[in-house]
Amino acid sequence: MKYLYSKKVMDHFLHPKNMGRMKNADGMGIAGNPVCGDIMYLYIKVKDNKIVDIKFETLGCPVAIAVSSVLTDLAKGKTLEEALKIDNKDILKVLGDVPPIKMHCSILGDDALHEAIYDYYKKHNKQIPEWLEKKHQQIVKRNKEEHH
């Protein structure tokens, strides 16, 4: 029998890292998948410009859960600038094969991370790079579209 998901996807789906809610997060990001309506919440704790803790809650399919788990693994310990460079290609590199029909599920992770860092910057009156502001506007628009 051939499974739809790679072993890596199944490992992260069955044993996700950093799953759960975080109290007193320094930044929080929400990202929705416009194709299916699934949603991811991401919480970060920041110290000395580094992501010292990170947690996610994802209402989504196995790929979305696996993506969330890998993303939190990748982002933990990174500076905010380094974390902003993470994109879904980095996540897919770790996960290996994802069925083409599930590719859209991989965007949730880096969107939510960018939103959490955006939120942190906003709350701490930091300067927000123009490209991040643009990405934020797009994500907010997408999240809205999906909720009506």
Ligand code: FES
């Ligand atoms: Fe919704 Fe995968 S089907 S995130």
